[in-house]
Amino acid sequence: MTTEYTGEQLRAAVADAVRAPSLHNTQPWRFRLVDGGIEVSVDPLRGLPATDPTGWGTRIAAGAALFNLRLALAVAGTPATVRLRPYPADPDVVARLVPDVPRRPTPVEQSLYGAISHRFSNRAPFWPDPVPAEARWRLGEAARAEQCWLELVIGTTAVNAVAEVARSAHRVLERDPAYVAERAEWIRSEPAPDGVPAGAGGPQSEPQDLLPQRGFGGRNRAPGRDFEPEPLVAVLGSAGNTSADQILAGQALQRVLLTATDAGLSVSMLSQPIEVPAAREALRMSLGRFGTPQMVMRIGYGQPGRATPRRPVEEVLDLPVASA
CATH class of the missing domain: 3.40.109.10 (NADH Oxidase)
Known part of the structure; x- marks a missing residue:
């Protein structure tokens, strides 16, 4: 052993x-x-x-x-x-x-x-094909396997309620100059080992969009390539909101994302409703759930893409430490 x-x-x-x-x-x-x-x-x-x-x-x-x-x-x-x-x-x-x-x-x-x-975050519009029931079940089981819950938001009224919370949070954040400036610092127009390449930012937001998009310098969308009008929206949550709960939620998030990737699905994450405390509480209340929402996701079938760059392994390693 x-x-x-x-x-x-x-x-x-x-x-x-x-x-x-x-x-x-x-x-x-x-x-x-x-x-x-x-x-x-x-x-x-x-x-x-x-x-x-x-x-x-x-x-x-x-x-x-x-x-x-x-x-x-x-x-x-x-x-x-x-x-x-x-x-x-x-x-x-x-x-x-x-x-x-x-x-x-x-x-x-x-x-x-x-x-x-x-696995990669797909910020482009998805195809209209519905996510099958078996895949939806697998996503829920993935969250439960990591001690978290996944709420699939079903029905036009429920989706619109979550979307309104997300748009409201997005407006709050976009009014903060420090927030906007910090995001701009991580947009990469040239090849880099971190940050978000401008080409991976997805198309620019337009007034008819149901869910908000971060301004990562995305390109103008092609004609007829609006975002899907009835997306599958999922909210990942944990029992509490301690630091340990958030680490658990991170593990559950990755398990859900990998499960989606294995099922041929694409996912984009919307953290704006989590970043604004009042919006997070409004989201929790709209779901009628105990616990704390930790991430909102848009799930569906999309065009193939590629993951964003990563730093070399040696840059994130510390030398071995021996106890005294």
């Missing part, structure tokens, strides 16, 4: 971990070996003070990277036991992973792992 992870295992798993999503593709995570265990930390130097003043988005991103890390280790036959927020005195460390009993990966783990390199 493996009692310690090695530097080679760390590097291999981190190459998959960094494929996780993050606000503005800031990639706010770090990884290191400590006494044979792998620690996942947030990178405070990559925070977004105007967009994410509480660190919610950073912890969601770290949780998503943690799920990819778990998956990579499991598929390699070296699954991990995970402890969230292991050091109360060091809240930047979101998780510590130590080797569990070696085993063969499950078919589900293999399928989700295979989706990591194909």
